[in-house]
Amino acid sequence: MSQPITLIATAAMGLESIVRDEVKQLGYKDSKTENGRIIYQSDLSGIARSNLWLRTADRVKLLMDQFKAYSFEELFEQTKDLPWEEWISKDGFIHVVGKSHKSKLYSVPDCQSIVKKAIVNRLQDAHQLTTRLEETGPRYKVEVSILKDEVTLSLDTSGSGLHKRGYRVGQGEAPLKETLAAALIKLTNWTPHDPFVDPFTGSGTIPIEAALIGQNIAPGFNREFSAEEWESIPSVIWDQALEEAEDLANYDQPLDIIGSDISHQAVEIAQNNALEAGLADLITWKQMQVKDFVPHAEKGYLIGNPPYGERLGDQETVEQIYRDLGSIMSQFPKWSVYIMTAYNNFESYYGQKATKKRKLFNGFIRTDYYQYFGIK
Structure with missing residues (x-):
């Protein structure tokens, strides 16, 4: 497992500075604030601690890599170069979602399909498999996001958005997140x-x-x-x-x-x-x-x-x-x-x-x- 890892805490528009402060309070000082996200370095425990503690972030993603890609071939090769086997088990269910803005690779379904194929090929090679992956195990949501030809590949560690705390058994007409x-x-x-x-x-x-x-x-x-x-x-x-x-937790605090x-x-x-x-x-x-x-x-x-x-x-x-x-x-x-x-x-x-x-x-x-x- 490569250490340290890079995490992305996504934030609603206007809340980036609050999420950044929360990340710092967790002890992760090396952070960069961008529109809608805070990128920061942590160790493996940062995945668990960030998901548990970030009150104002939308979700926590593991950054796999960022690179330029102007063709589907470049997207495939650079995706396949990444150590997916370090994170995704050989029976993992891989679900790829995507978005593209102001980029040569504008067809999101094609980009998703190519990223999935590259990851599968990498896992087949790593595990010396000649058959298809079973995909019966844990779910791995991969996101391919392309902005001005720069590709960001990440793995979603949260699952449901972090606003879902688990206590909302009922809600009114327009519930506040x-x-x-x-x-x-x-x-x-x-x-x-x-x-x-x-x-x-x-x-x-x-x-x-x-x-x-x-x-x-x-x-x-x-x-x-x-x-x-x-x-x-x-x-x-x-x-x-x-x-x-x-x-x-301070349960005695009145x-x-x-x-x-x-x-x-x-x-x-x-x-x-x-x-x-x-x-x-x-x-x-x-x-x-x-x-x-x-x-x-x-x-x-x-x-x-x-x-x-x-x-x-x-x-x-x-x-x-x-x-x-x-x-x-x-x-x-x-x-x-x-x-x-x-x-x-x-x-x-x-x-x-x-x-x-x-x-x-x-x-x-x-x-x-x-x-x-x-x-x-």
């Missing part, structure tokens, strides 16, 4: 000692992610990853990573977290999700309209993803929600308020200009993250 919810919290100065409120809790994602952060619980602790099945990564690597996560929503059904879903996450006793849930919300402490943090008023009939309701919230929070200047919305005139209805604004994407919806810093 867990990775984005964690990012909204990471973009604040909240600490586990501060009161925390989400008055638009929906299925509870923001308060649940806050509780995981507050007790330093690894977000991937209750799920599985595709690389766990790989023979190339000894099970002791995963055991050690899980042991480390267990040791670093938390003051409240999630509320106008919908009784949403609150019920949120409670069930928190129960599944093992956090039932850490979060208080309330059915409540925003206009009835009163902060329960002199200072704290309010983080929310309110309705955006995308349907015409909803606009007046949404504007009133923003007015109510602004009116309430103006009486509590020591509270820091963070609101993500796609509604253009949010500040005018809230009644105050944000201290800071950051562009974020909620799925394909462009939003602004309005940040109001409380008085110290």
